[in-house]
Amino acid sequence: MSGPVSSLPSHASAKSGVADFLTTRVEVALAWARKNSLWPFPFATACCGIEFMSVVSSHYDLSRFGAEFVRFTPRQSDLLIVAGTVTDKLAPTLRRIYDEMPEPKWVISMGVCASSGGFYRAYHVTQGIDEIVPVDVYVPGCPPTPEELLHGFLELQKKIQSGEKSRDSRSAKWAASQPV
Amino acid sequence: MTAVVEAGALSAAAERLRRLLSRTPLESSVEVKDLDLPTLEVGPESWLALAKWLRDEPECRYDLLLDLAGVDNLRRRGRETRFESVAHLLSLTRNEHLRVKVLVPDAEDPVLPSAAGIWPAADWYEREAFDLFGLRFTGHPNLKRILCHDAFVGHPLRKDYAPGQRWMFTDADMEWPEWTKQTDERAGHFETQTISIGPAHPATHGIVHLIARLDGERIVRAETKIGYLHRCFEKMSETHTWNQVIPFTDRLNYISAMINGIAYVRTVESMLGVEIPERGRLVRTILSEFNRIMDHCVDIGANLVDIGALTSFWYYYQPREQIYDLIEACCGARLTVSYVRVGGLAIDVPEDFDARCRRLLETIPPFLDDMERLINNNRIARNRLQGTGVMTREQAIAWGITGPMLRSCGVPYDVRRSRPYDFYDRFDWDVPIATDGDNFSRYLVRMEEMRQSLKIIRQALDILPDKGAVSSDDWHVVLPPKDAVYHDMESLIYHFKLVMEGIRVPAGERYEWVEGANGELGFYAISTGGGGPYRLKVRPPCFPNMAAFEKIILGGTISDAIATLGTLNVIAGELDR
Helix, strand or coil: CHHHHHHCCEEECCCCCCEEEECCCHHHHHHHHHHCCCCEEEEECCHHHHHHHHHHCCCCCHHHHCCCCCCCCHHHCCEEEEECCCECCCHHHHHHHHHHCCCCCEEEEECHHHHHCCCCCCCCECCCHHHCCCCCEEECCCCCCHHHHHHHHHHHHHHHHHCCCCCCHHHHHHHHHCCC | CCCCCCCCCCCHHHHHHHHHHCCCHHHHHEEEEECCCEEEEECHHHHHHHHHHHHHCCCCCCCEEEEEEEEECCCCCCCCCCEEEEEEEEECCCCEEEEEEEEECCCCCCEEECCCCCCCCHHHHHHHHHHHHCCEEECCCCCCCCCCCCCCCCCCCCCCCCCCCCCCCCHHHCCCCHHHHCCCCCCCCCCEEEEEECCCCHHHCCCCEEEEEEECCEEEEEEEECCCCCCCHHHHHHCCCCHHHHHHHHCCCHHHHHHHHHHHHHHHHHHHCCCCCHHHHHHHHHHHHHHHHHHHHHHHHHHHHHCCCHHHHHHHHHHHHHHHHHHHHHHCCCCCCCCEECCEECCCCCCCHHHHHHHHHHHHHHHHHHHHHHHCCCHHHHHHHCCCCCCCHHHHHHCCCCCHHHHCCCCCCCHHHHCCCCCCCCCCCCCCCCCCCCHHHHHHHHHHHHHHHHHHHHHHHHHCCCCCCCCCCCCCCCCCCHHHHHHCHHHHHHHHHHHHHCCCCCCEEEEEEEEECCEEEEEEEEECCCCCCCEEEEECCHHHHHHHHHHHCCCCEHHHHHHHHHHCCCCHHHHHC
């Protein structure tokens, strides 16, 4: 029970050393529950998707962090992992998937292509998905090693616990320019 | 720079073609040249007649259209016309490659007839040439953009198109096929409905989009849309030097990244005429066979996930992780390796390379045995795979399919056997084939191929020299050792020239092909003598597979279509480039 005890103020009984009650705020408890039960939607488009498969498979095992339940419908997931290059042709699809996810939701941009277009500075490649959706954690690498993605995942958990919001002015502008 | 030296006498193959052509009325309109391959040049008016003759003439039988590439000669000297359409053909019976260039005279509105009626495989290739170069193929059944999005303006691979010019695309710009807007009068007692699978769908493995009309559960009409991962590989290669293109090639077929790199550098090396030490070539062979195993593991595993077997996917991932460890030990990267260089390898393999490989030879076969025990007689797998996604031998050839897909229809075409490169002719191995042409045959062929790959690796390890260079010592091509660069002026200059200007590849063109994990992987490179490619076209093996998908699934159910999509081994990075 290292997770809740370290993040929530608790009172331990002096004799047994076991926490028999604890006090907390609802938001903190909720954030703790959320960060440990993320349901990822893998928006895997390219090479990073293959490394994402490594992360969820038994060798690296993302389920250790409570996120093994990969969902392929945006309506059942709260974490969008964009793994791979997003092209201009795919951009509206990505935004639609993001919009279909219920709140609260988070986005991990996996790999440099998703984060900035990577070395594809080209006529058909979106130069970073933050043009389209707000991003919480950027994971560098081409593709990132599984360890790097796990690190990004832990960073997201910290962010969820602290209640920090990502700034999304750029992507909001993009969404506003789309036909309804 | 050095110009292309046209050989006075034609090679035997080209001479034979010239002799055959001289007996036909085409003689006056076709020019026979002898580059790396016999090359025919023809105007648009005679193209269809020539194509028909090439396919039907009993002494030619160029029955498989491998590739069709547009070329823009705007900044290339010595060519008559601005646009060319370059087709690469293969005769399976004669085991010969041929290049046909259609010179399109009108630079403003390049028009030429479509060959889709002769080789159905031309359908998508011509759409691609239309999309990227604006070549207008008259008589094409469905000449629309294929890679770029529907709101795109201009033709990006033309030389006067700026590489970074993007266009905004919204959902409203998406063009649906005409038939989706009409109801189907001929439908039976069921109401037909049109469904859209993808682009982000778990069964599409990467990003493809299937639009299908269903009559009950049967697919009566289907169209696939691709291009969702069009990362402009070919345009990017034109703005980089020859060696800088290698990381881009890794991201084509990222499941078996190293085979792409090897195919690419082989193209450049053959243009340069540089020799690679035996040890370097053997390491390449060993690693590309390991890559083939990784590829088949993921392909079969993902296919089985689609039909409900999650366990086998996790199980198949284990050998893959073990091979990752080997590759990581060699070059520091797991997936996109960038390990090859023009002229050899980036660095030497680790000291325990041999031991690591041999350990893998021990650990991988038990996985394969287990998998066969799990799948081969599994009732669900058999029911879903056997008899579904069927393709006849004739269809496969007409659709331009190669690799395990073609071999599962009973055609024993494997580049490693038909034109052995590196040491494949020295090894004892078999080309597995199956005859049913269904999904289960493809599964069986891939399983056996993994075993054959292991066999090749074992023999390659036996003759792998312990010591010695892995790269050529031609310092015009390969970076000199770092130590020498620091201590002697000449090496420093070579280093500087290579880094700043890139390798100088003599002007000319080349088509080199190897056996990729999912078919014949070819690179068609044109150099004008500069430090980077003038034009680089990759022949993606899964492109014709995907083009055939909408034809294979007709009449079947949606669930069969899903099982079929997995066995096509479509990798979006290579499909869309």
